[in-house]
Amino acid sequence: MKLKIDISSNNLTVYCTAFEDQHHIKQKPVSADDIMAILEEKQIVYGINNEAIAKLSEKEEPSKDVVIAQSKPPTVGKRAEVHVQKRPKKREEVLPISNEAGDVDYLSPREGWIVVVNKDDEIAVKTSPTQGNPGINIYGKEIPGIWGKDFDLDEMGGINTEVDGSVLIATMDGFVIPRATKLNVEPVFRIYDDVGPGTGSIEIPDTYKVEVAISKDIKSGYWVKAHKITVGGCVEDCEIVAEELDIAQGIVGTSDLPINASKINVGYINGSRRVHAKGIRVTREISNGAQVYATQVKAYAIQGSSVIAGEGIWTDYVNGQNKIMVGIDYEAKVIHDRCIKELNDMDEPFEQLKKVWRNNEKRMAYLAELSKKNPKHPLIAKELPQIKEIKEKFDYYKEKIKSLQEKKEKALEKMLPTENPFLLIRNGFSRDNSSGSIVEPSSKIQVGNEQINIMEPSQGGLMTIIKGKFSFSPKYNIKEYKSRLNLIEW
Secondary structure (H helix, E strand, C coil), X not given: CEXXXXXXXXXXXXXXXXXXXXXXXXXXXXXXXXXXXXXXXXXXXXXXXXXXXXXXXXXXXCEEEEEEEECECCCXXXXXXXXXXXXXXXXXXXXXXXXXXXXXECCCCCCCCCCEECCCCEEEEEECCCECCCEECCCCCEECCEECCCCCHHHCECCCXXXXXXXXXXXXXXXXXXXXXXXXXXXXXXXXXXXXCCCCCEECCCCCCCEEEECCCECCCCEEEEEEEEECCCECCCEEEEEEEEXXXXXXXXXXXXXXXXXXXXXXXXXXXXXXXXXXXXXXXXXXXXXXXXXXEEEEEEECCEEEEEEEEEEEEEECCCEEEECCCHHHHHHHHHHHHHHHHHHHHHHHHHHHHHHXXXXXXXXXXXXXXXXXXXXXXHXXXXXXXXXXXXXXXXXXXXXXXXXXHHHHXXXXXXXXXXXXXXXXXXXXXXXXCCECCCEEEEECCEEEEECCCXXXXXXXXXXXXXXXXXXXXXXXHHHHCCXXXX
C-alpha cells in the first residue's frame, strides 16, 4: 500500500489516503511508523490522532481521506450590540392605565410613545465586539481568535445626532423619532388628530425647549404642558401651560381651568375662560365672559369680557359690557382677588365659630379653675378636650385671616407698577349685537388709578397716564404705541 498525505488549505486538518501499490501483487498495510515519519518530515506536531493512525496501519484494503491530525480551531467572539435607551413605542402600543376595578384613565399622560431628550443626552450605547478564543494549527502555532461581527453606529444615527465613541448622542433638545432604520432627534412632535381619549394628556417638562404641534383640538378635561404648543383647531375646557402658545382657531369653554403662557397668538377667546400671559395677540375678538390677564394685549374687539393688562391694551372696538383695566399688575391682581375670595368664603364660618367660642370661653375658664382644685374631676376629662379643639380651630382661623389680609395688602401695593400705561381704542365704544340682541355699552374702564364708566356709544382714542395724570386724546402716534407692545408678535 502506498501513502498520500494531504493538508487542508487552512492548516487545520491532515488527511491520509492509502492506495494499492501496482508493483506488488500482495499489498502490505501501511506502517504507523511511515505515517509518523511523514508527519515529522512535514513538521506536523499538534492534534495527531494516534488511534486513527493505528487503525489505518491494520487495514490491508485502501482507505481514503482518513483524518490523522486535527488542530484546535479558534472561536468567534460576540458580535457588537446596541442598547437603545431612548426608543419610543408606537402610539397604539401605549394604552391608557386601568385600575383593578376596570376603570380606564383616559386623561393622564401615557408614557412611552413620546420620548424627549436634552442636548448631549445618550440615545443608544454600542457594545463593541469581542475576539474569540485562540486556536492551534497542526504545526503547533497559535491561531488568533476571530472577532465578532461589527457595525458602524453612524448607520443608526439620523438628523441632530452624532457618535461620540461608542455612544449616539443628541445634538439638540428634541424628540426621538424613528425614521426607517434611523433615530432622529426632531424639535417638533406632531399629533395629527385631537388631544383626547386617543392620546391622553401631554406633559413635557419645560427644561426641554421643544414644540408639540397638534393638528386638531385639545378636548375638554385634558391638559398639555410644553415649552411651545401649536394647535390647529380649538382649545376647549382644558389646562395649558407653555412658554409660547399658538392657536389657529380659538379658546372656548366655561371651566376654571387656566391657560398660562408667556406669549399667546390666538384667533379668538370665547367663554368664561381664564387666560394668563405676558403678551396676547387675538386676531378677532375676546368675548362672552372671557377673563384675560396679561402684560400687553392686542385684540380686534373686546365684547362682554374682562381684560386686565399691566402695560398696555390695543383694540379696534369695545362692544357692549366690559371691564377693562390697564396699568394693573395682573399677577398681583390675581393674588389680591384670590385673597378677597378666600376671606369672603371664610367670613360666615368664622362668625359661626366665633359664637361657639364665646359660648365655651367661660366654660373653659371654669374648667381651668376646677382642675387646680381637683385635677381628676370627671368634667375635665369629658369637656376640656372638646373645648380645646374649638379654641385651636378658632386660633387657626384668626391666623389664616390675618395672613390673607397681609397678603392682600402686599398685592394691592404691587398692583399699580407701570408708568404711563395706555388703553388704545381705535374705533370706539359701541353696541354688542353678536348674540342677536343689542347690548348697550356699559364698560368700566380703569387706567392706573383713574376710573371711567362708558354708558353710551362714543369715539375711541388713547387713554393713558402722563406725569401721574390721566389723559384722553383722539389723536396719537400709532407707531409709538405699536412699538410699546414689544411682547406682541405682529
